[in-house]
Structures are given as C-alpha cells and as structure tokens.
Amino acid sequence: xxxxxxxxxxxxxxxxxxxxxxxxxxxxxxxxxxxxxxxxxxxxxxxxxxxxxxxxxxxxxxxxxxxxxxxxxxxxxxxxxxxxxxxxxxxxxxxxxxxxxxxxxxxxxxxxxxxxxxxxxxxxxxxxxxxxxxxxxxxxxxxxxxxxxxxxxxxxxxxxxxxxxxxxxxxxxxxxxxxxxxxxxxxxxxxxxxxxxxxxxxxxxxxxxxxxxxxxxxxxxxxxxxxxxxxxxxxxxxxxxxxxxxxxxxxxxxxxxxxxxxxxxxxxxxxxxxxxxxxxxxxxxxxxxxxxxxxxxxxxxxxxxxxxxxxxxxxxxxxxxxxxxxxxxxxxxxxxxxxxxxxxxxxxxxxxxxxxxxxxxxxxxxxxxxxxxxxxxxxxxxxxxxxxxxxxxxxxxxxxxxxxxxxxxxxxxxxxxxxxxxxxxxxxxxxxxxxxxxxxxxxxxxxxxxxxxx
Amino acid sequence: xxxxxxxxxxxxxxxxxxxxxxxxxxxxxxxxxxxxxxxxxxxxxxxxxxxxxxxxxxxxxxxxxxxxxxxxxxxxxxxxxxxxxxxxxxxxxxxxxxxxxxxxxxxxxxxxxxxxxxxxxxxxxxxxxxxxxxxxxxxxxxxxxxxxxxxxxxxxxxxxxxxxxxxxxxxxxxxxxxxxxxxxxxxxxxxxxxxxxxxxxxxxxxxxxxxxxxxxxxxxxxxxxxxxxxxxxxxxxxxxxxxxxxxxxxxxxxxxxxxxxxxxxxxxxxxxxxxxxxxxxxxxxxxxxxxxxxxxxxxxxxxxxxxxxxxxxxxxxxxxxxxxxxxxxxxxxxxxxxxxxxxxxxxxxxxxxxxxxxxxxxxxxxxxxxxxxxxxxxxxxxxxxxxxxxxxxxxxxxxxxxxxxxxxxxxxxxxxxxxxxxxxxxxxxxxxxxxxxxxxxxxxxxxxxxxxxx
Numbered sequence: 001x002x003x004x005x006x007x008x009x010x011x012x013x014x015x016x017x018x019x020x021x022x023x024x025x026x027x028x029x030x031x032x033x034x035x036x037x038x039x040x041x042x043x044x045x046x047x048x049x050x051x052x053x054x055x056x057x058x059x060x061x062x063x064x065x066x067x068x069x070x071x072x073x074x075x076x077x078x079x080x081x082x083x084x085x086x087x088x089x090x091x092x093x094x095x096x097x098x099x100x101x102x103x104x105x106x107x108x109x110x111x112x113x114x115x116x117x118x119x120x121x122x123x124x125x126x127x128x129x130x131x132x133x134x135x136x137x138x139x140x141x142x143x144x145x146x147x148x149x150x151x152x153x154x155x156x157x158x159x160x161x162x163x164x165x166x167x168x169x170x171x172x173x174x175x176x177x178x179x180x181x182x183x184x185x186x187x188x189x190x191x192x193x194x195x196x197x198x199x200x201x202x203x204x205x206x207x208x209x210x211x212x213x214x215x216x217x218x219x220x221x222x223x224x225x226x227x228x229x230x231x232x233x234x235x236x237x238x239x240x241x242x243x244x245x246x247x248x249x250x251x252x253x254x255x256x257x258x259x260x261x262x263x264x265x266x267x268x269x270x271x272x273x274x275x276x277x278x279x280x281x282x283x284x285x286x287x288x289x290x291x292x293x294x295x296x297x298x299x300x301x302x303x304x305x306x307x308x309x310x311x312x313x314x315x316x317x318x319x320x321x322x323x324x325x326x327x328x329x330x331x332x333x334x335x336x337x338x339x340x341x342x343x344x345x346x347x348x349x350x351x352x353x354x355x356x357x358x359x360x361x362x363x364x365x366x367x368x369x370x371x372x373x374x375x376x377x378x379x380x381x382x383x384x385x386x387x388x389x390x391x392x393x394x395x396x397x398x399x400x401x402x403x404x405x406x407x408x409x410x411x412x413x414x415x416x417x418x419x420x421x422x423x424x425x426x427x428x429x430x431x432x433x434x435x436x437x438x439x440x441x442x443x444x445x446x447x448x449x450x451x452x453x454x
Numbered sequence: 455x456x457x458x459x460x461x462x463x464x465x466x467x468x469x470x471x472x473x474x475x476x477x478x479x480x481x482x483x484x485x486x487x488x489x490x491x492x493x494x495x496x497x498x499x500x501x502x503x504x505x506x507x508x509x510x511x512x513x514x515x516x517x518x519x520x521x522x523x524x525x526x527x528x529x530x531x532x533x534x535x536x537x538x539x540x541x542x543x544x545x546x547x548x549x550x551x552x553x554x555x556x557x558x559x560x561x562x563x564x565x566x567x568x569x570x571x572x573x574x575x576x577x578x579x580x581x582x583x584x585x586x587x588x589x590x591x592x593x594x595x596x597x598x599x600x601x602x603x604x605x606x607x608x609x610x611x612x613x614x615x616x617x618x619x620x621x622x623x624x625x626x627x628x629x630x631x632x633x634x635x636x637x638x639x640x641x642x643x644x645x646x647x648x649x650x651x652x653x654x655x656x657x658x659x660x661x662x663x664x665x666x667x668x669x670x671x672x673x674x675x676x677x678x679x680x681x682x683x684x685x686x687x688x689x690x691x692x693x694x695x696x697x698x699x700x701x702x703x704x705x706x707x708x709x710x711x712x713x714x715x716x717x718x719x720x721x722x723x724x725x726x727x728x729x730x731x732x733x734x735x736x737x738x739x740x741x742x743x744x745x746x747x748x749x750x751x752x753x754x755x756x757x758x759x760x761x762x763x764x765x766x767x768x769x770x771x772x773x774x775x776x777x778x779x780x781x782x783x784x785x786x787x788x789x790x791x792x793x794x795x796x797x798x799x800x801x802x803x804x805x806x807x808x809x810x811x812x813x814x815x816x817x818x819x820x821x822x823x824x825x826x827x828x829x830x831x832x833x834x835x836x837x838x839x840x841x842x843x844x845x846x847x848x849x850x851x852x853x854x855x856x857x858x859x860x861x862x863x864x865x866x867x868x869x870x871x872x873x874x875x876x877x878x879x880x881x882x883x884x885x886x887x888x889x890x891x892x893x894x895x896x897x898x899x900x901x902x903x904x905x906x907x908x
Contacts, residue, residue, distance in 0.1 A: 003527055004527050004528060004530040004531050005530075006465060006530055006531070008462070008464075008465055010462075011460060011462055073457055073458050074458060076458040076459075076460055077458050077460070077832075077833050106560060108833045108834050108835075108870075110872065147833055150829070150830045150831075150833065151833060169875070169879055170875030170876065170879065171875075172879075173875040173876075173878045173879040173882060174835065174872070174875055174878075176878075176882050177826055177829050177830075177835050177871075177878050177882070178829060178830060178835075179830055372631055375604070375631050375632060376604045376631075376632060376633055377604075378531075379531050379562045379601055379604065379605060380531075380562050381562075381628065381631050381632075416562075417631075418564065418628070418872055418873065419872065421623075421624030421625075421627040421628055422624065422627075424627045424628075424630075424631050425623055425624065425626075425627040428627060428630050428631070
C-alpha cells in the first residue's frame with residue numbers, strides 16, 4: 001500500500017476572507033436584468049429576496065471579502081477541510097502525474113454546500129429574518145441549509161423536486177432532523193405550484209418549478225427571504241473558502257497545480273476550487289488550466305448558448321447572461337442530481353466565453369467506473385457529481401502516462417457518495433445505461449430562450 | 455450562536471501505540487475455553503481463524519502495543535479524529551457541565567469500526583492471507599472491513615444478517631463499491647447455513663448465525679481467515695487509538711474527564727474511549743467514572759449473567775466468561791443494529807464485575823429524542839447506537855444543572871447517522887415505540903447457557 005498523504009491546515013488558518021473574482025475579470029460581467037423592465041437590476045430590486053449583506057456581496061468588486069467571525073466559527077465545525085495527495089490512485093494508474101484532491105465531504109451535510117449555507121443563514125439572521133425558503137433537487141442544498149438553519153436559529157422551508165421527494169425519503173429525514181420543513185414541489189402552497197398542478201396534476205416537478213415556488217413565498221412575506229445554493233456571484237464567492245485553503249495546502253505540499261478540475265452543475269463547486277487559482281493567474285501569477293466537467297445529459301457549458309435567460313421555469317427571476325439550455329430544459333433522468341440545472345453561473349459562463357477555461361462532458365457509465373476506481377484506491381466513495389471530475393482526472397493522468405508528462409492535477413472531491421447508494425446499487429447491478437445525446441437534443445429543441453436585445 | 459471549539463491533533467501525533475488494559479487489570483481475565491475440551495485455548499487453537507499477529511495481540515499483557523507504520527499510515531486517511539467541546543449543547547441544556555465528544559464519524563465508513571478493520575487486514579495481508587470472512591448486522595462492520603480489504607488488497611466476504619441484507623441494500627452497495635462480496639445469511643454456502651435453512655426456510659438470520667457461517671468458511675480454507683468487529687481483546691485494543699488521542703486532546707483543552715460515557719454493543723466502542731482513562735486510574739492517576747450505555751432491548755451488562763458462553767448461535771466459537779443474555783438470545787427489533795449482540799467483551803464484563811464501571815439501559819424513543827437535540831445543537835446527526843451515549847450525557851448534564859455541579863463529561867460519538875435515515879424517518883413519523891422489558895424477558899427465557907464448571 002502506498003502512503004496516504006494528507007495536508008491539514010491548522011484551525012487558526014481557516015481563511016479570513018473569501019476571494020472575489022469580479023475584482024480580476026478582464027472584462028466586466030453583463031448586467032443582470034429585471035424580468036419585467038429588462039433594465040439592469042438594482043440592490044433595491046433584490047431586497048425582497050435577499051438580505052442586504054448578501055446583496056452587497058452579489059454586487060461587490062472588492063477582491064477580498066471578509067468572512068464574519070461567527071461564520072468562521074461555524075466553519076470550524078469541519079474546516080479546514082483536508083487536501084490529499086492521491087498516491088494510491090497514481091499508483092493504480094501508473095501515472096507520472098501528481099494528483100491532489102481537496103475533500104469537502106467532511107462537512108456534516110457531506111458536501112461543499114454548507115460553505116455558502118452558513119454565511120447566507122448568518123446574514124439573514126443578523127438582519128432579523130425569521131424564515132428562509134429554498135429549493136432542492138437531489139437534496140444536498142436543502143440539507144445544508146437545514147443544517148445552517150439549526151446553527152443560526154432560522155426556520156427553513158425547502159421545496160424539494162417532487163420526484164426526488166419520493167425517491168429520496170432519507171434526504172427529507174435529514175432535513176427534518178435539523179428541524180427544517182420539506183415540501184414536495186409542485187405544491188398547493190404557492191400560486192405557481194397550484195398553476196403547475198392545474199395544468200398537470202401528475203407533475204413530478206423540476207428544479208425550475210421548485211425555485212419558482214420558493215421565490216414566490218419569500219417575495220410575499222417580510223420575515224421571509226430566499227436562498228440559492230449555486231449560480232449567483234455571492235454563492236460562488238462563499239465557495240472560494242475551498243480554493244483559498246487549497247492554495248495554502250498546495251504550498252504545504254511545495255507544489256502548484258498545472259490543472260484544476262471540478263464538476264459543474266450551477267457552478268459553485270467549480271468556482272470554489274478554481275477561482276482563487278484562476279484569479280492568481282489573471283493577476284500575473286502562474287498560469288493554470290481550468291477544466292469544468294459536466295454530464296452529457298445536461299451539457300450547459302459544452303452545448304448551451306451564451307445568452308440571457310431566466311434562472312427558473314416560472315420566469316420570475318432576473319435575467320442573467322449565461323450558458324444555458326433554456327429555462328424550460330428538462331434533462332433526461334441520470335444519477336447526479338446536483339448537475340441537472342439548465343444554466344451556468346454568469347461568472348463561469350463569462351470566463352468560458354473569454355477563453356479562460358475548458359469544459360468537457362461525459363456520459364454516466366464512465367463516471368461511475370471512474371468513481372469506483374477512485375474509491376478502491378483512496379477509500380472514499382465519491383458523490384455521483386464528483387465522479388465527473390474523477391473521470392476527467394483519470395483521463396488527464398492517463399494522458400500524462402502516455403506522454404511521460406509529470407504535471408500536478410488538483411480536483412475538488414466536492415462530496416461523498418454515502419447518500420447516493422441507490423445510484424451505486426443500480427450501477428453495480430448493471431441497471432444503468434448511457435444516455436447518449438439524442439434525449440438531450442430532444443429536450444433542447446423544446447426549450448426556447450427569451451429574446452433580449454443587448 | 456455559541457462558539458464551536460474543536461481540538462485537532464497534528465497528524466504527526468497519531469498514536470504510535472495502542473493501550474492494552476490487560477496490563478493493568480487488578481485481577482486476570484478468566485481463561486478462554488475450547489468449546490470441545492473446555493480447557494483454556496492456546497494460540498495454536500486460534501490459528502485456523504486468525505493470523506499470528508492478531509493472536510499475539512489477543513493474548514498479550516504488554517501495556518503498549520506498537521501500531522505498525524502501514525496501519526498508522528492508513529489511519530491517516532481520517533485520523534487524528536477531532537474532539538469537540540459541545541458548547542452549543544451545553545447552552546441548550548443550560549448546564550454547568552463541560553461536555554466533550556470525540557467524533558469517529560469522520561472515517562470513510564462513518565464509524566469507529568475501521569480502527570480495527572485496518573490493522574486486522576494489515577496482519578492478514580502481511581501473513582499471506584488472501585481472503586477474510588466476517589459477519590455484519592447493521593452493516594457498519596462489514597463496510598469497514600470492505601474498506602480495509604481495498605486498502606490492503608484482500609478479498610472480503612461478508613455474511614450479512616438476512617433481514618438487514620433486505621432492509622439495508624445501501625450497505626450492501628457500499629461494501630460492493632469497495633470490491634467486497636456480501637452474502638445474505640443464512641446462506642447455502644455453508645453447512646451451518648444450510649442446516650438453519652433446513653430447519654426454517656424463512657429464517658431471516660441473526661448475528662450469531664452469520665458468525666457461525668463466516669467462522670466455518672475460514673476454518674476450512676488455508677488462504678482464508680476470519681475477522682471479528684468487536685468483543686475480543688485485540689479488537690478492543692485497536693479501538694484504544696480513540697481514547698489515546700482523546701487523552702492528548704483533553705490535555706490541549708487543559709481539562710480531564712470526571713465521567714467517560716460510551717454506548718456498548720460488543721464493547722469495542724466503549725473500550726476504545728474508556729480504557730486509556732480507566733487504565734490511568736488503575737495505575738494511580740485521576741479517578742474516572744465510566745458509564746456503559748446499552749439498549750433496554752439488549753441489556754447485556756445490566757441484566758445479563760456473568761458466565762461462560764459461546765460467541766455465536768452455532769456454538770462453534772470458544773467459550774468466554776462475559777455478561778451474556780445467552781447465545782440463543784434474539785432481541786426484539788430496534789433501530790440500533792450495532793447494539794444487538796447477546797454478549798459483552800470479556801474485558802469489559804470483568805471490569806464491571808470488579809466494580810470499575812457502571813452500566814445503564816435506555817429504551818429507544820428517549821435515545822432518538824436525545825440524538826435530535828444533539829444534532830440541532832452540534833450539527834451532526836448521531837448514529838442510533840451513539841444516541842444511547844448522548845441520552846446518558848444529557849441526563850448527566852441535567853443532573854449537574856440541578857446540583858449546580860460543574861464536571862467534565864467526555865463521550866464517544868462513535869458514528870454519524872447518515873446511513874440510518876430510515877430510523878429517523880420512522881421516529882419523525884411517530885412510527886417507533888418503546889419496547890419495554892417484556893419482549894426482552896421472553897427472549898431471555900428462551901436462551902440457555904452452557905454449563906461450565908470453573
């Protein structure tokens with residue numbers, strides 16, 4: 001057995017600031033537009049949904065945003081998260097590549113999502129908010145916000161995509177264990193939910209529908225705000241705690257990544273690990289190859305358009321310029337619920353458009369095979385989402401072997417697969433198949449984009 | 455929100471030795487007897503089942519047993535495990551008690567079990583063994599040995615209690631993800647399994663039956679050994695890595711426990727956290743109150759006899775003197791699969807008999823309520839087994855509040871509940887009830903003890 005190498009930061013070195021890539025963008029982001037006026041939104045426009053502290057972070061171009069002490073303190077429950085050198089995987093692959101992974105599965109929710117759930121709960125609590133509504137697909141985000149609600153004394157209401165609500169009762173129990181309320185979406189609790197059910201009483205929901213319901217409730221009540229688990233600038237900002245720690249840990253390892261890899265759904269996991277390194281490169285530091293990995297069944301960056309679109313199917317949210325498959329896009333069923341969003345974070349979309357990152361897409365069987373290879377070497381079963389990154393890492397490492405190239409590859413193992421054993425059960429039983437591109441073509445053909453003249 | 459306080463040992467301080475309480479026992483353990491001759495067993499008698507390295511540890515009275523470097527290295531995947539001061543729980547309970555918990559849920563299997571799975575796999579691998587058989591009830595132990603098999607390149611075959619095999623398919627997927635084979639017990643693969651099925655084709659199995667099957671296979675084949683996840687001296691020894699770390703961490707906190715609490719099934723979790731402190735007391739150090747907590751549905755220490763008994767229902771294992779409910783004891787169904795064993799580790803039984811530890815038993819509803827109170831304060835959902843310890847801790851802390859007593863309470867949070875969401879689902883839905891004592895009485899009346907004259 002090769003050596004386990006783990007780089008652990010002392011607790012005192014939990015980062016004091018998040019890194020904001022908006023400060024270093026070579027060209028500014030396209031403005032976010034109001035869905036009715038199609039004019040750039042102001043902070044006031046966002047106030048019904050988000051607390052002031054969060055809105056400031058959404059709009060700021062300050063490079064370093066201080067992490068409030070109560071948030072650092074709550075992070076301390078599991079942070080700093082370890083960074084590993086994957087020596088056993090390197091050996092199994094017989095590669096000269098140096099493979100590192102940051103492991104975010106050590107959080108109590110099992111993924112990177114609490115990195116933003118905690119500060120969002122903090123800012124809401126600090127401004128007197130009593131209740132936060134949100135949506136969840138596979139359940140990672142809802143679980144994380146439920147945890148944050150327990151930590152910061154807030155009521156949490158989670159609209160869970162109906163099909164997941166039925167298929168993942170354990171996720172619901174996890175949220176309820178922390179005192180959150182979990183509602184199957186579409187529901188009778190909102191006008192939008194009722195309208196969806198009137199059209200289709202058998203609707204099993206979508207992330208877009210659940211967002212529509214959560215936003216509607218938050219907009220109606222003064223004591224209630226909304227929280228989003230990905231896509232927006234402030235969410236990506238919070239996730240950079242991962243990459244900021246990883247930079248220190250790579251220094252402990254006396255190494256620096258040539259390539260940084262992460263899976264992408266809405267983009268927060270990718271931004272969290274990649275942005276601090278990419279920002280350093282943009283400021284003249286060492287260059288870094290950034291690779292975003294997505295499922296072939298929801299190929300936002302690789303096949304979506306870079307255009308203005310809504311964040312939800314209800315078309316209630318502001319319009320953002322991003323890589324999108326259309327807000328009506330319904331991906332075919334596959335086992336990586338965190339990677340099913342129709343859009344991509346505007347910051348990531350913008351950087352992709354400027355040529356600062358690459359994207360690739362894989363079908364699911366290869367990803368599960370890669371995940372099991374990783375598990376048997378490193379002792380951790382990755383979440384199905386993370387398997388996409390693992391697949392790309394293995395492909396890169398194999399390329400290094402073929403070329404005799406020794407480069408450093410860093411990726412974010414954004415969560416463990418312990419909540420995803422149905423997916424592994426299906427895979428091991430041979431009950432999963434690849435999805436190919438045809439179902440995606442069909443789904444894309446159905447989804448129109450709003451016409452925005454800018 | 456109160457402050458999160460976490461004591462993290464530097465990696466270099468993973469213990470170099472396990473602590474062996476056999477060196478400090480005030481009176482020697484009763485000998486282990488051969489099931490046929492009823493004479494004390496020799497190392498040779500155990501050789502068909504265990505590798506020599508393990509047998510030496512089973513019998514040694516050396517106080518410090520060196521942890522081999524490859525095992526320390528494998529421990530490094532997640533160790534040293536954190537120790538927390540539960541300030542938020544203290545605040546929620548309004549108690550002057552200082553509550554600390556060691557958290558073993560950070561292991562890749564989610565519990566303390568890999569602490570012994572890894573060294574057992576190491577010694578087998580080092581002696582050329584190709585395959586290890588074992589049994590598992592709820593699945594924690596089988597999962598941990600599967601992980602260890604992947605780390606040390608061994609084939610693992612796990613006989614899983616039939617009813618759990620059906621009810622917990624995700625546990626099976628977890629084991630298979632690491633390359634282990636998982637077989638529902640009773641099975642057609644062993645003579646004992648076939649005989650059980652011949653008597654009762656509908657048998658859903660028991661831990662005792664599964665042990666019988668695993669032992670039978672190991673005894674038959676030269677390349678195959680057996681591994682047990684609790685009860686035996688060497689298993690308890692390996693678990694002391696927990697308590698040895700906790701002693702250092704309590705020193706970091708500049709405190710020392712007055713009371714140490716852990717749940718007990720076969721006893722390895724309890725021994726792991728308690729023995730280093732109890733051993734220090736036996737050698738003249740600070741005295742410590744040790745409290746073992748068990749389920750009312752399997753009250754081995756509180757209601758069992760201290761007598762010679764078999765470790766398995768097949769009555770193939772050696773006889774050990776221990777607190778036991780009888781090897782035929784079948785506990786009523788309850789949601790803490792790791793606490794369903796009919797016996798108790800001989801070392802713990804012996805210390806209980808000598809008056810060095812207390813035991814108490816709780817019914818299940820109080821334990822789940824305690825677990826949720828802990829989760830909402832500390833952010834971690836405990837395993838149902840660990841809830842028993844949490845219940846005792848809360849009771850002790852409430853006593854401190856009533857008496858105005860400030861004492862330090864340390865407990866082992868031996869695993870998280872993320873694999874046990876069915877139990878929480880049932881509890882939250884109001885579908886669980888207390889079991890009372892009557893079912894246990896009935897079960898005990900059916901289970902005889904072998905007559906041993908010593």
